Amino acid sequence: MLGWIDTVLQGILLGGLYALYATGLSVIFGIMRLVNLAHGDLIVLAAFLILALATAGVPIVLALVIVVPLMFALGYALQSLMLNRVLGRNILPPLLITFGLSIIVQNGLLESFSADTRFLNVGPLQGASLPLGGGIAVGVMPLICLAASIAVILLLNGVFYRTAVGRAFRATSDDVEIAQLMGINNKTIYALTMGIALAVCAVAGFFLGARANFDPSIGPARLLYAFEAVIIGGLGSLWGTLAGGIVVGVAQTVGAHIDPEWQILSGHVAFLIVLVIRPRGLFPRAVD
């Protein structure tokens, strides 16, 4: 019994990481109805950028602080230089541009950093854990990661619901034509959206590297977990995305508890089951 409680607890913590992967994707879809197939690879890219800075002697937290605006700038440029040019009813061009980007990022990382597995050294916190009694313990790093994902969602919701620019975001999301009539430049909003999404990717990349090993090839799998979290949570709600991440995380640890080879598979199966039972997700808000 205790083993199961531990399994679910670890799953919830893993869900915090998946929610971080998924938040950027959820924001992009909520505002632009766009899917970024390179999302997972960009998370891995952020992890490698932090690694490169850390290797050069920059303290790891400072490295994160540097990479967040860097990824924001990359997202802003990606959207304004490329994706804004192909906006429209046809979803194929943006989809294939991000698919091409995914392949470029993956192979670019392979060329620059080789296929070796890496991890981010976060010092004494790395292996630290808090005993909860009864033989159950939770890692400090996973706990910080879950806290970080909650903090990121609180921050984003604060921006979206309490600021003037947030109002512009929501207006663009609701009806882009009317928003334009009100003097909102939707292309700027889209560029900012992608910037924010990639800034969150930087945070996700940090925790990806701090919690587990990574190598250039693992991006697509992160994209799938993120996507599943978004769909399970229901489109348009960041708290739903957190819940979706936790569902995927718990499904994976429960699957792994039964047979270690079933970890990834059970996450995917949980997603498919939710899709069959509740196609609009657990907490749907947006109609789309």
Place this chain on the structure above:
Amino acid sequence: MGTGEPIKLGLGESHRRGRHFAVATATRASTVTLFLAVPGIVVLLALPAFASRVLLQELFYVFTMLALAQLWNLLAGSAGLISVGQQAFVGMGAYALFACTVVANLDPVLSIVLAGAIAGLVAIPAALIVFRLRGAYFAIGTWVVAEVCRLILAQVKQLGGGTGTSLPPDVASSMVGLDFVRNLFAVRGPAARDILSYWLALTLAVGTFFLVYRLLRSRHGLALSAIGDSETAAESTGVDVFRTKLFIYVATAAATGMVGALIFLQKARISPDAAFSLIDWTAYVIFIVVIGGIGTMEGPIIGVVIFYLLQYYLASLGSWYLILLGGLAIVLMLFAPAGVWGLISRFYDISPFPVRRRLIVRVGKVADEKESKN
């Protein structure tokens, strides 16, 4: 075929003035193509008599990729079902072939057909789930399905589990028709196998092409392009959108499965990572269709030639080759989303494989009708 026939629009007023309307798909170029196609296919069939084994192996690759490209083109270009998970059906077909031959001891050629049926069967529940997602989310949903298939088959220990397995030599040498080929060309076993595989690949490529072409020119093709333009409008004019999409999805899955089975029969070795490879069976295929021109019959043919040349000269660059392909795809989407064929048809009004209907208006006698009746 019903579509080539001119449809007379019963507009009394127009008739009295001697005007005549007709709808046709055929063009002069398409008639020429039709006459060239037959000898072309005959030459390709006879090729093993003088071509080297290496050339046949290369053409095998080209034909299988062409078939996969034409199928993805039908799915994404015509039905608007943008899938990045077609590797699910290549892999299912491949594993079904190994199951039929290794476990059930069936003939490999028969197994290819069975593999197609199995891939089609798998596609039905898959479709019912992923059709709940729209647009770009449908795309990632198909990818999840492919991952599920890969992870499940990695658990099947009889087929090698995660590391994969090889086809026993006696399976390959038991192929139906092998003795015939051996005697016909006076070659040894492995060479005869290559010839037979080449013929099968040619059959699948030409067969796929012909069936897709016919489908697009039929009334179902018209329904498909209506769906592509607007699902709501198509539904309101009586197109059963769900059934049409389901049919296309399952049919392409079955055909993709047959191609996958043939590819891995020729490779004679299978593993989950190779059979369900996103790069090999989806990224390359999408690249072929997009660089050639999505939504056209001509596109994949041009695309596969360009892709083959790039692969031949640049594949040795490894990661840089993939970076180049990704970059090319991006540049293409930004500046020439209609692909090479799109550029050509902008300057020259030819269409060897027309699927569009054109309205022909004539002032004069009904006798002219014959001309448009191709």
